[in-house]
Amino acid sequence: MFDLxxxxxxxxxxxxxxxxxxxxxxxxxGDGQLFTFIVDPETGCLRDRKKISLGSQPxxxxxxxxxxxxxxxxxSDRPTVIHTSNGKLIYSNVNLKEVTHMCPFNYEDEALALxxxxxxxxxxxxxxxxxxxxxxxxxxxxxxxTHQEKSGTFGVLTLRxxxxxxxxxxxxxGYLKLxxxxxxxxxxxxxxxxxENVQSIxxxxxxxxxxxxxxxxxxxxxxxxxxxxxxxxxxxxxxxERRLRLVHEQETRGCVYCMxxxxxxxxxxxxxxxxxxxxxxxxxxxxxxxxERATHHGHILVLTIAVRGDFVLIGDLMKSVSVLSYNxxxxxxxxxxxxxxxxxxxxxxxxxxxxYIGAEDHSNLFALRRRSEAQVEEDRRRLESxxxxxxxxxxxxxxxxxxxMSLPDNEAVATPVLLxxxxxxxxxxxxxxxxxxxxxxxxxxDNLRRIVKGVGGLAYTEWRRFENRRRTMNxxxxxxxxxxxxxxxxxxxxxxxxxxxxxxxxDGHRDGHGMxxxxxxxxxxxxxxxxxxxxx
Numbered sequence: 005m006f007d008l009x010x011x012x013x014x015x016x017x018x019x020x021x022x023x024x025x026x027x028x029x030x031x032x033x034g035d036g037q038l039f040t041f042i043v044d045p046e047t048g049c050l051r052d053r054k055k056i057s058l059g060s061q062p063x064x065x066x067x068x069x070x071x072x073x074x075x076x077x078x079x080s081d082r083p084t085v086i087h088t089s090n091g092k093l094i095y096s097n098v099n100l101k102e103v104t105h106m107c108p109f110n111y112e113d114e115a116l117a118l119x120x121x122x123x124x125x126x127x128x129x130x131x132x133x134x135x136x137x138x139x140x141x142x143x144x145x146x147x148x149x150t151h152q153e154k155s156g157t158f159g160v161l162t163l164r165x166x167x168x169x170x171x172x173x174x175x176x177x178g179y180l181k182l183x184x185x186x187x188x189x190x191x192x193x194x195x196x197x198x199x200e201n202v203q204s205i206x207x208x209x210x211x212x213x214x215x216x217x218x219x220x221x222x223x224x225x226x227x228x229x230x231x232x233x234x235x236x237x238x239x240x241x242x243x244x245e246r247r248l249r250l251v252h253e254q255e256t257r258g259c260v261y262c263m264x265x266x267x268x269x270x271x272x273x274x275x276x277x278x279x280x281x282x283x284x285x286x287x288x289x290x291x292x293x294x295x296e297r298a299t300h301h302g303h304i305l306v307l308t309i310a311v312r313g314d315f316v317l318i319g320d321l322m323k324s325v326s327v328l329s330y331n332x333x334x335x336x337x338x339x340x341x342x343x344x345x346x347x348x349x350x351x352x353x354x355x356x357x358x359x360y361i362g363a364e365d366h367s368n369l370f371a372l373r374r375r376s377e378a379q380v381e382e383d384r385r386r387l388e389s390x391x392x393x394x395x396x397x398x399x400x401x402x403x404x405x406x407x408x409m410s411l412p413d414n415e416a417v418a419t420p421v422l423l424x425x426x427x428x429x430x431x432x433x434x435x436x437x438x439x440x441x442x443x444x445x446x447x448x449x450d451n452l453r454r455i456v457k458g459v460g461g462l463a464y465t466e467w468r469r470f471e472n473r474r475r476t477m478n479x480x481x482x483x484x485x486x487x488x489x490x491x492x493x494x495x496x497x498x499x500x501x502x503x504x505x506x507x508x509x510x511d512g513h514r515d516g517h518g519m520x521x522x523x524x525x526x527x528x529x530x531x532x533x534x535x536x537x538x539x540x
Contacts, residue, residue, distance in 0.1 A: 020211040028093060032063035035081060039091055044516040056095070061102070068108045068116060072127045077106040077116070085129065094538065096408075098283045099188065100125075109169055118327065130232060136220045140188045144179065151185060152207040154216040155242040158183040160222065161202035172540070178202035180220050180240065181326035182248050185191050194240070203224050204263045204272075210283035211268030213292070215241050215250070221260025234260040237272060237281070237294060254281070254294040264309045264316075267332050270294065270315065273306030278318060278328065280335060297335040300328060312404075319349035324374060325362050325387060341374050343387040353402035353422055361434060362386070366472040368392065371481055391481030392470035398427035407433060407540050417441060433540045437483070444524065445483055445532075448491065451502045456490050492532050499526050 021107030027043040029050055036059040041050035059082035066077045076086040083098040083106075097520070102120060109115040109126055118125045125464040151158055160181045165174050178196035183189065196202060204221035237260055239252040258275030265271070270281045271523040281294040300318075307369065308319035316328040316337065324343035331338065343362075347370070351363040358374040377386035378384045406420040418435035424432050453464040464487070468479040491502060505521035522529070 014320055015139075026088065027047055028088065030076060030086065032065050032066055032078065033132070034062040036060045036082075038063060038078065047384060056351060058082055058095075064105055064154060066106045068106070068114070070114055073262050079103040079106050079118075083118075084513060089534075091536075093107075115486055120133065138188075140183075142181070147178075147202055148203050148205045150207045150218070152216055152218065152242065155243045155246065156185050157242060157246065158185055158188075159205050159218045159220075159240075161205050163202065176201070178222065180205070180207055180218070180238075180241065180248065182246070184246075187365050191246045194238075194248050195221060197224070197490075199224050199226055200236070204259055206263045206265065206270075208265040208270060209268070210270070213283060217241050218242065218248075219263055221256075221263050221272060223259030231275070231291065233257065235274070237263075237270070239294070240404060252291070252293050261305065261307050262309045264311045266311050266316065266330055267314070269297065269335075271311065273309050276303045276305060277301055278303070278306050278309070278316070278337060280330075280337060298337050299300075300337040300339070302326075302339070307349055308351055309355045310360075312357065313335070315354065315357060317352045317354055317360060319352035320361065322346055322348055323451075324364075325352055325360060327360075327374060327387070329346065330386070341387050342521070343372055345389065351399050351402040351424070353404065353420060355436070361402060363395075363424070364403060365398060366394075367396050367398050368394050368470045369399070370470065371483065391485075392477040393479050393482035394468050394470055395426075395432075396467070397428050399424045400424050401425045405433075408538060416539070417532055418539055420539045433485075435485075443485065444522070446487055447527065448502065448520055449488055451505055451522070452491060453485055455494070455498060455502060485536065489528075489533060489537055492530065492537070496526070499530070503529060 027045065029041040029043050031039045033039070036057055038056050038058050040054045040056070042052045045270040046049060055521065058078055059080040061081040064079040066079065068075055068077060073087060078084040078086060082100045083103040084101055087094050088094075100118065100120070103118050104121070105119045107117050109117040115126055115128050118127065142160070142162055144164045146160055146162050148161040149158055161185055162179045162181055164177045164179060166177070167173070168175055178201055180194045181187060182192040184191055186212050200222050202220060203223050204218050208219055209216050219402055220238040220240070221235065222238065223231055223235040228484050234258045235252040235258060237256060238250060240248045241251055243249050256272070256274050259271050263270060266280065269283070272279050272281065279296055280298040282297045284291055284295045286293040303318060303320050304323055305321035306318055307321055310317040314330045314332070316330060318324065318326040318328060324345050324347040326342040327340050328337045329340045330336075348361065349362060350363040350365055352360060354360050358376050360372045362370050362372065364370070368395070370389060372387040373390050374387055375383050384452045389519040396446055402422050404421065405423045407423070408420065418437050418441070419434050420435045422434035423431060424434060458467065460465055463477065464468060468484060470477040470479065493498060494502070503522045503524060505519035
């Protein structure tokens with residue numbers, strides 16, 4: 005039990021409940037922390053205290069009605085709507101920046117009046133648990149995008165294709181476009197040279213410089229060359245007028261396929277090399293420039309880079325994944341482990357210091373483990389494959405992030421860690437599970453694939469099997485979220501069959517061959533799967 009006297013004077017307090025009868029008490033503090041409690045209906049005591057951070061500024065809690073249900077609006081520098089579903093609190097971000105206060109507005113659509121630093125806004129709340137998608141027409145092909153929080157902008161690399169009126173040939177021009185991160189208005193743009201293709205972009209800060217820069221990597225694609233022999237790294241800052249200013253351009257001997265920030269410096273994948281650049285004062289003693297500090301060879305083409313602390317993951321065109329260690333003392337890059345298999349990489353990212361996920365060009369995902377504690381050096385330098393999964397779409401980016409807010413105190417069934425996007429326009433989530441939950445859901449998946457039939461009778465095991473030019477592996481260490489969530493589309497009888505490990509009656513008998521009885525009730529499994537659906 006907890007006493008409300010534990011809170012400071014600058015806290016606010018309110019209550020919220022759901023149709024299941026579960027009542028919650030919420031207390032917000034002046035440092036952006038929110039405490040939640042379950043209210044005991046018999047004694048009125050508070051229990052099961054949890055804490056979540058909703059920002060860094062004071063929070064003001066206000067209640068409102070939407071679609072016949074009561075919700076709480078948490079006004080702060082990261083405004084959030086809080087509501088309940090199936091006895092649990094759900095947190096949904098609001099597509100506004102700082103909000104200081106909110107109150108219901110008497111209007112037929114249940115409007116809200118919101119006070120920001122310099123304005124009063126009136127609006128309505130859409131479906132709270134729905135992922136909202138807004139299309140921004142560019143009139144050009146978008147190639148890359150990154151966000152710069154300090155300037156409140158997006159940097160978008162685009163490709164404009166126009167037809168030459170005299171020759172009839174199609175001509176391509178690359179652009180860096182600067183967009184407002186709230187209105188998506190195009191604030192400014194920068195055109196590249198003839199034959200110069202935009203390849204990569206990153207928002208970064210350099211050691212010793214308080215500014216934040218957009219760095220753009222390019223390649224000159226000349227008709228007579230099979231592989232680009234030169235490119236540029238362009239460094240832009242955003243002025244107070246929110247315009248792009250080119251402050252430095254660095255010529256490179258090849259295509260700048262990818263870039264990442266590393267220890268206050270810039271790491272770039274340029275053709276077959278990983279090159280590290282430092283931001284230093286130029287020879288004139290006034291301007292700044294990029295100076296090469298380290299180079300790592302031994303790759304075919306460095307297509308993608310991921311950085312975690314001092315570890316660098318290299319995704320190669322043909323040589324799969326390599327792990328480099330960065331030494332800040334002498335600005336050196338050292339190979340510490342690599343995958344001996346030949347995967348044609350499209351994306352790579354780290355789950356932690358020793359576990360990595362890669363995507364390759366046959367629409368597969370795979371997981372690698374670095375045995376950093378192994379006694380034999382050869383084992384430490386070899387990445388071990390332990391997971392395989394055929395996604396069915398080619399992944400072109402893996403990034404840390406989530407489509408929903410993280411729940412406090414490990415309340416969620418699964419923890420979303422990575423987002424991926426595909427060449428077909430799909431966005432997906434990679435989440436981690438604890439061992440017991442994974443084993444349970446693996447049994448659920450095995451039972452479901454014997455009840456849920458694939459389109460056209462396609463065998464599930466064959467569809468999810470990892471297969472490329474060199475090898476074929478059954479899916480392992482990955483769970484199929486789409487298949488598991490299909491449990492919610494089953495009838496109650498079918499759901500019971502999944503839990504019991506028995507197929508529905510056919511020809512007068514029940515067949516449970518290959519299925520396993522689950523140690524869980526239908527209602528509990530339903531709640532668990534519903535929780536999984538909320539991570540996207």
